[in-house]
Amino acid sequence: MITSTLKNTSLRTGRSFDLGKMNLRQLWIAYLTYPTILLYFALALCSFGIMVHTFVSWLPVVISVSSVVLVYPLVWYAIHRFILHGRFLYRLKWTSALWKRIHFDHHQDPHLLDVLFGSPLNTIPTIAIVTIPIGFAIGQIAGAAAAFGAGLTITCIYEFFHCIQHLNYKPRMSWIQRMKQRHVLHHFHNENGNYGITSFIADRLFRSYYVDAKSCRRSPSVFNLGYDQAEAQRYPWVMDLTGSPPRDRPDGANPNRNAA
Template identity: 70%
Template sequence: MSGTLNNQSLKTGRSFDLGKMNLKQLWVAYLTYPTILLYFALVVASIVAAAHFFAGWSATLVSIVAVILVYPLAWYLLHRYVLHGRLLYKMKWTASLWKRIHFDHHQDPHLLDVLFGAPVTTLPTIAIITGPIGYLIGGWGAAATAFGTGVAITCIYEFFHCIQHLNYKPSAAWIQRMKARHVLHHFHDEDGNFGITSFVVDRLFGSYYLDAKARPRSPTVFNLGYDVQEAKRFPWVMKLTGSPPRDRPDGARTSTAKPSTQHAA
């Protein structure tokens, strides 16, 4: 995708294809994306609220550290057991939710529009996880700190998530390794490497794998088990999509194998 087309996308709202963008274009898209701007505003609002209901420096710092420690585990559990679960698509009233929050992303991993979570689902989740932690540590001031920390971490996660789907080879070795593991999740076997910036929890739960040689390729890596047969039984996601589930996204055709082996060491 040319720079001109991407700049036009910012004005017209047309989709970004990360598989055809470079790092500079990603920065422009990321820093002007409405969801990210909303997150930035909420971080600022959280800082103001934390200052107004100041819980003290100790409670504030403990809240920040607690959220940083809990966040990878919370993300892992949600990603593995909710986003990759098969319950939501089997019910008509939750099919559209599952389609939006993860199915569309695996059907086309390079599409920026569905890479970012929808605020209507992400923000309540962040609040439910972080708010009680902060409140128990230091009341409303610490709760605001915890929520703001959760939103800030989400911004960081979303940026690195974009990097992992971007047509770009990072210069830093640790980002290369991170990207290689996540690409395996999308293009080799979805039942592993659920982390984004860290795979420590994957190691603890036995779902980490190093490269494509570690396990056979999953036949459901692009459809998360919602194949044509499942779509016949539970048609609501297929009706919303307007077509049967695909076994391979269009964006994967030129980048399926290379990332999973290039940085596997």
């Protein structure tokens, strides 16, 4: 079952698994064998090991972990809204490859697993910078280790739900359905809203939340994030790396499939 899923080329587009072609069981197999996810698991285990080793008392550990749980969605919201959807990374030659990898490719084809998952070279330093100072301030080494471990664990949960949001299936639980619908709107209706992945509290707070297509106009830049043909002429680096001009629609596939 596991090897047949991993070797099944009909589940792939190019090198990458294509979530548009997979079911939940196949997603679980791809997720639990994906090197980036395994690296997060391993680092989280190491962090919790360090925490146990340097443990002093429960209170600072609990406060560190709770702080990370509270701060994390806000930080992710800010990164997604102001950095990933900012227009500056593709305008500089030296950050254009980074932007292409961390968000442009995901909006160009939201089904591809390889570019849905962040690159560990970008995510791990970010998680460390966000969580370690918080944890250390609250509980020194044990606090820092607990906070970093919590950050990695939350990232694994985010990544799994993000996969589900692009998987071609209808979740049974209504809260997951709602979560999926909001993120699908971010990808297929208007990208200037619903920046959250699992929680839309920050979107509500900062007025970027919308519940359906009627309540927000359709954005022409929902697939290219504003990097259209004209921008590609002025700032060619992302286009050069892609090897083709930016697309206004994803992979020319059946639009109904992409709306699912």
